[in-house]
Amino acid sequence: MPDIITRDGEIKKDNWTLVPRPEEGESLDLPEGPALIPADLWVAGKEHYQDREDIGIWMESHDEPELVADYLDALPIIAINFPKFTDGRGYSLARLLRERYGYRNELRAVGDVLLDQLQFMKRCGFDSYVLRPDKDIELAAHCLNFFSQTYQAAGDTDQPLFRRRAS
Amino acid sequence: MYVYDEYDRQMLAERVAQFRNQTDRYLAGELEEGEFLPLRLQNGLYVQRFAPMLRICVPYGMMRSEQIRRLARITRDYDKGYAHFTTRQNVQLNWPAVEDVPDILAELAEVEMHANQTSGNCIRNTTTDQFAAAQSDEIIDPRPYCEIIRQWSTFHPEFAFLPRKFKVAVNASRNVDRAAVQVHDIGLEMLYNEHGELGFCVHVGGGLGRTPMVGPVIREFLPEKDLLTYLEAILRVYNRYGRRDNKYKARIKILVKALTPEGFAEKVEAEWSQTKNSPTRLTQDAVDHIKSHFTEPGYADLQDDPQELVSARADSKGFDNWVRRNVNSHKKPGYSIVTLTMKKTGVPPGDISDRQLEQIADLADRYSFGEARVTHQQNVVFADVRQDRLLELWEALKPLGFATANLNMLTDMICCPGGDYCSLANAKSIPVAEAIQRRFDNQDYVYDLGEIDLNISGCMNACGHHHVGHIGVLGVDKKGQEFYQISLGGSSERDASIGKILGPSFAREEMPDVIQKILDVYVETRTEEEPFLDTYRRIGISPFKERVYA
Numbered sequence: 001m002p003d004i005i006t007r008d009g010e011i012k013k014d015n016w017t018l019v020p021r022p023e024e025g026e027s028l029d030l031p032e033g034p035a036l037i038p039a040d041l042w043v044a045g046k047e048h049y050q051d052r053e054d055i056g057i058w059m060e061s062h063d064e065p066e067l068v069a070d071y072l073d074a075l076p077i078i079a080i081n082f083p084k085f086t087d088g089r090g091y092s093l094a095r096l097l098r099e100r101y102g103y104r105n106e107l108r109a110v111g112d113v114l115l116d117q118l119q120f121m122k123r124c125g126f127d128s129y130v131l132r133p134d135k136d137i138e139l140a141a142h143c144l145n146f147f148s149q150t151y152q153a154a155g156d157t158d159q160p161l162f163r164r165r166a167s
Numbered sequence: 168m169y170v171y172d173e174y175d176r177q178m179l180a181e182r183v184a185q186f187r188n189q190t191d192r193y194l195a196g197e198l199e200e201g202e203f204l205p206l207r208l209q210n211g212l213y214v215q216r217f218a219p220m221l222r223i224c225v226p227y228g229m230m231r232s233e234q235i236r237r238l239a240r241i242t243r244d245y246d247k248g249y250a251h252f253t254t255r256q257n258v259q260l261n262w263p264a265v266e267d268v269p270d271i272l273a274e275l276a277e278v279e280m281h282a283n284q285t286s287g288n289c290i291r292n293t294t295t296d297q298f299a300a301a302q303s304d305e306i307i308d309p310r311p312y313c314e315i316i317r318q319w320s321t322f323h324p325e326f327a328f329l330p331r332k333f334k335v336a337v338n339a340s341r342n343v344d345r346a347a348v349q350v351h352d353i354g355l356e357m358l359y360n361e362h363g364e365l366g367f368c369v370h371v372g373g374g375l376g377r378t379p380m381v382g383p384v385i386r387e388f389l390p391e392k393d394l395l396t397y398l399e400a401i402l403r404v405y406n407r408y409g410r411r412d413n414k415y416k417a418r419i420k421i422l423v424k425a426l427t428p429e430g431f432a433e434k435v436e437a438e439w440s441q442t443k444n445s446p447t448r449l450t451q452d453a454v455d456h457i458k459s460h461f462t463e464p465g466y467a468d469l470q471d472d473p474q475e476l477v478s479a480r481a482d483s484k485g486f487d488n489w490v491r492r493n494v495n496s497h498k499k500p501g502y503s504i505v506t507l508t509m510k511k512t513g514v515p516p517g518d519i520s521d522r523q524l525e526q527i528a529d530l531a532d533r534y535s536f537g538e539a540r541v542t543h544q545q546n547v548v549f550a551d552v553r554q555d556r557l558l559e560l561w562e563a564l565k566p567l568g569f570a571t572a573n574l575n576m577l578t579d580m581i582c583c584p585g586g587d588y589c590s591l592a593n594a595k596s597i598p599v600a601e602a603i604q605r606r607f608d609n610q611d612y613v614y615d616l617g618e619i620d621l622n623i624s625g626c627m628n629a630c631g632h633h634h635v636g637h638i639g640v641l642g643v644d645k646k647g648q649e650f651y652q653i654s655l656g657g658s659s660e661r662d663a664s665i666g667k668i669l670g671p672s673f674a675r676e677e678m679p680d681v682i683q684k685i686l687d688v689y690v691e692t693r694t695e696e697e698p699f700l701d702t703y704r705r706i707g708i709s710p711f712k713e714r715v716y717a
Contacts, residue, residue, distance in 0.1 A: 085202070085328075086288070086328050087328065087411060088327065088329055088330075088406055089406060089407055089411075091325040092325055092403050092406050093407075100441060116198075116202075116206055117328075120327055121324075123324035124324050124325055136197070142188075146181055146182075146184070146185040146188075147181050147185075147322065148177060148181060149174050149177050149181075150178075150322070150324075151178070151318045151321055152319055152324070153445065153446050153447050154324050154325065155324075158445065158446050160319070160395075160447055161174055161318065162315075162318070162449070162450070162452075162453035163446055163450065165172070165174065165453075165456065166452045166453060166456065
């Protein structure tokens with residue numbers, strides 16, 4: 001399992017395995033140890049999964065948050081897949097899960113995750129990141145903190161700058 | 168004008184450092200071309216036909232003289248000594264070196280300028296009326312709202328990777344629309360409702376390009392304080408549901424069309440209902456704080472039409488023509504709005520040298536409280552000139568080539584850089600503009616024609632806004648040969664419309680004759696005082712077609 005980066009820029013060993021969607025007609029093959037499974041399959045089998053601390057889900061960037069909105073407390077971790085780093089839908093999905101539906105457990109970015117988007121991800125409420133393996137993980141902490149100030153409210157603060165300025 | 172505080176300065180400095188870091192990694196081979204691409208675009212850097220091109224942001228077109236001087240210095244130190252005004256109220260450098268760009272951005276930051284989000288699939292510079300706060304036909308000064316949008320959209324974490332670029336324009340005039348809001352992704356028209364409350368009429372999904380469209384209204388009245396929550400709702404719907412499979416179908420107009428304006432509005436309202444009372448809702452303090460930056464300059468107490476002006480106009484036909492054409496009325500007695508036309512024959516529309524930039528800065532200091540504005544027609548505006556000094560200003564502008572008295576006339580064309588500079592272009596546009604200017608060099612004839620918008624784009628990306636020209640010219644490529652297609656009847660005004668294609672395209676050398684034939688039909692059929700667009704709307708396209716293809 002690859003190292004992950006936390007929102008504080010720490011590099012951590014991690015043992016969640018992302019289980020790809022099984023082929024048509026095949027069933028889900030759970031690995032040893034904790035696993036991230038496709039969100040709709042978790043929902044379909046929720047009676048098996050909802051009490052398990054070692055089963056989380058991953059979502060596609062086009063998935064609707066309503067798919068899992070009723071079960072958020074039962075999910076120890078949600079990963080959102082960035083199929084390409086230029087696909088910005090994952091940022092909206094993250095904010096909806098965090099700010100609209102109140103998801104409080106771990107939110108992880110997976111897929112085409114590069115260095116220069118980490119701070120946007122952090123701001124939208126992601127708190128762990130699996131960097132694409134060819135990227136230098138040592139630079140992550142720097143890239144998570146290019147900016148010390150922000151104009152907007154987002155997943156990290158509900159106070160836009162115009163309110164902070166006034167106070 | 169807005170002046171940065173410590174927060175703005177801090178973020179801009181961090182942005183420059185970030186891009187320096189990214190450029191270093193790119194030059195060291197640690198960032199692939201495709202990974203660097205959106206980063207450099209969102210810092211204004213294109214790679215063009217002959218060299219990179221840097222698009223510098225001029226928020227809602229406003230510049231102080233020290234900023235103009237800094238631009239001049241940058242064009243000298245890092246470029247070939249000239250710059251180009253764009254049709255989005257920005258400024259472009261045509262020849263910077265990639266490795267110099269972080270230094271250029273650092274120099275810009277010293278005078279509170281930048282190139283943030285001037286390109287790429289993100290929220291671009293918000294534009295507005297170049298006569299804002301100086302003209303008399305105004306509901307309220309739109310610039311504070313543009314600045315509020317600028318701050319909200321700058322480095323927005325959710326909207327840095329939209330399906331496609333996104334442009335917002337704001338208009339606050341009652342009777343005219345110099346900001347062309349109906350051909351923007353979002354067009355905001357300011358108004359007071361029947362209860363006397365300030366707000367916005369919201370158009371979404373207008374635009375030019377391959378699929379030109381006039382933006383439908385999705386909300387008749389949005390209260391002032393709800394501006395940002397509502398914009399965020401629109402952007403979120405677009406970010407999640409806009410098409411990402413085909414770049415030519417990715418603009419918000421395609422989504423609005425697919426869902427219908429009503430269907431799109433429903434989605435936005437549903438999203439907004441969840442966030443409208445969030446802390447992103449504007450406060451009176453926040454609006455007042457931004458407004459405090461846009462105070463009136465120190466106007467003197469004067470009367471309209473002072474003796475100096477009246478007698479100078481009587482003495483000089485040239486001066487009188489210029490006042491008639493290039494000078495607009497002002498809300499303050501004794502003041503005028505002056506447009507410096509950058510459309511001298513033989514100079515590519517919008518191009519300006521380092522020396523000319525410095526002269527404009529000096530004149531702005533002397534005649535217009537040290538401020539100048541860029542227009543989407545690629546001209547420059549001095550918004551606050553004393554009428555008793557107009558003659559002096561005219562005398563100063565003449566030798567610089569900025570006093571061509573052709574504002575809004577046939578020869579005041581909008582023209583993109585075209586195939587001479589741009590790698591997207593199918594055809595050159597500047598030589599067409601020049602050939603037309605040379606043919607129609609008789610000022611009396613041009614004045615007699617009245618206001619005609621002639622807009623030229625070198626390809627269907629439509630940077631020259633050809634769809635909304637009364638006469639539009641589009642460069643097309645036919646088997647490697649450059650041809651030009653003509654459309655008639657477009658308008659970006661209140662009565663916005665998309666021009667209709669006249670017929671098969673023409674070779675470049677035919678263009679002046681073709682334009683002549685179109686004008687002949689107009690001159691022969693117009694009723695007294697009838698402008699070109701009205702004649703076209705009355706008689707339709709057929710008479711023009713018959714003459715041109717006879």
